[in-house]
Amino acid sequence: MTQLKTAIIKNKICALPFMHMHISGQAVNPCAPFGKPIGRITTTDPVTVWRNQDYRKLRKDWLDDTPPEPCTNCVENLNDYKKLQSLRFLNSGVLDGLNLEDLDPLYPRSLIFDGFDNYTDFAARTSSPFFDSKLHDLMSTNSTLRKFLPLGQFNLTDRSLPDDILDGLIPHLNTLSLPGCDAMTSPKIQILIAKLVNATNLKTLFLYSNLNNLNLNTLNTLSLLNNIPKKILTVFLDGDKNIHEYIFHGSKFDTFVDNLKTIKNNFPQLTLKFTTNITAYNIGRIKNILDTTLYLKQELNTHIGFNEIRPGPIPSFIHPATLPQSLKNLYLTDLNSIDLTPYTTIKYSGQLVSIAKNTLQQNSTAHFDDFLHYTLAFDSATDTSYQLLYPELMTYMTELLNRPEELPTIIHDSTTTNNLTSIDPNQPNFGYF
Numbered sequence: 001m002t003q004l005k006t007a008i009i010k011n012k013i014c015a016l017p018f019m020h021m022h023i024s025g026q027a028v029n030p031c032a033p034f035g036k037p038i039g040r041i042t043t044t045d046p047v048t049v050w051r052n053q054d055y056r057k058l059r060k061d062w063l064d065d066t067p068p069e070p071c072t073n074c075v076e077n078l079n080d081y082k083k084l085q086s087l088r089f090l091n092s093g094v095l096d097g098l099n100l101e102d103l104d105p106l107y108p109r110s111l112i113f114d115g116f117d118n119y120t121d122f123a124a125r126t127s128s129p130f131f132d133s134k135l136h137d138l139m140s141t142n143s144t145l146r147k148f149l150p151l152g153q154f155n156l157t158d159r160s161l162p163d164d165i166l167d168g169l170i171p172h173l174n175t176l177s178l179p180g181c182d183a184m185t186s187p188k189i190q191i192l193i194a195k196l197v198n199a200t201n202l203k204t205l206f207l208y209s210n211l212n213n214l215n216l217n218t219l220n221t222l223s224l225l226n227n228i229p230k231k232i233l234t235v236f237l238d239g240d241k242n243i244h245e246y247i248f249h250g251s252k253f254d255t256f257v258d259n260l261k262t263i264k265n266n267f268p269q270l271t272l273k274f275t276t277n278i279t280a281y282n283i284g285r286i287k288n289i290l291d292t293t294l295y296l297k298q299e300l301n302t303h304i305g306f307n308e309i310r311p312g313p314i315p316s317f318i319h320p321a322t323l324p325q326s327l328k329n330l331y332l333t334d335l336n337s338i339d340l341t342p343y344t345t346i347k348y349s350g351q352l353v354s355i356a357k358n359t360l361q362q363n364s365t366a367h368f369d370d371f372l373h374y375t376l377a378f379d380s381a382t383d384t385s386y387q388l389l390y391p392e393l394m395t396y397m398t399e400l401l402n403r404p405e406e407l408p409t410i411i412h413d414s415t416t417t418n419n420l421t422s423i424d425p426n427q428p429n430f431g432y433f
């Protein structure tokens, strides 16, 4: 008998096809970077997809040392999502006792479901209408903005999945993560939480919120789920008050802070963490993010740190790599001058800076015009302006306005990806959900 754990360590097999399922909208993948759906839950349930021929072939290919084409990027970049997530599985103990001969396991142990709901009470520039109902609404009435994101491709109505879609999986899950759902505003969340009461295998539940609103019912129920040892509420922090409110149009930073305090004071069973999307909108303000985190740490009087730091690839033209080289140089100089000493009590503050530097060293400047057009379109749709927040962008914007041209056709590619050079398994979840 060969232990799966041993095979993963010795042969550098990716653990995800054996353990993990990522449902995005209706598409099922072994992970976010895989890209190519391995099944769809429109036509079948997730358990059937998990056992389908393609999933089995993926596992077999890995065991035969012939990983499929979508895995090539991971294989070539040894310090990557595959390695990080595989190590997480190894460390979590969910692989213990599983033998290669037992493979083709009947259920995934870990699930990320970002199609659970899409109710948000702001319109995020760093999102797509696929994940953001308010942005979807905004785009429905603004034809210029609509040019930039694939509204037609993603119909939110199609994402309204039956409430029982997860029922077959829940009893078997060790980890459940719902990044495509604001736990504080989702009408579906209470139904889900009621189902989780009997999920005796579930050890970790990740919920997300922008904390623009607080649903105390949800928090009360959540804190009573004694069967789940780790309940993590991850909140989005992309900048100081001004940047935060600019990126998440419709959000209120003061409300966010008040709600953080309420959670900290009343629900000690919940772990609070931050997630930060590093984009062209905040790459030049990383020190502000650190200062804001320090301020929140003092206000909350608690340990706090980053759980997820990811270069925001959706839409791809807001990735920091899209900026012109002169701006990137300016931002790199700022990043290099950050003295991390005041932030040593903030977990992963150093990683925030190093990931920011890393993203600036990538090159995707061909998309910069799209970033500018998108920013102007978003500003126009929301009656906001980049000018006060990003004076360093003025020159480029002026150039753009002086050479009016056709708006670009929709650009929606995945060429700009997180491509880190060093990952520590003890670091937070970089790159993808």
Ligand code: SF4
Pocket (backbone or CB within 6 Å): 014, 015, 016, 017, 030, 031, 032, 033, 034, 070, 071, 072, 074, 075, 081, 082
């Ligand atoms: S190697 Fe990468 S793309 Fe392939 S299944 Fe693993 S994490 Fe996903």
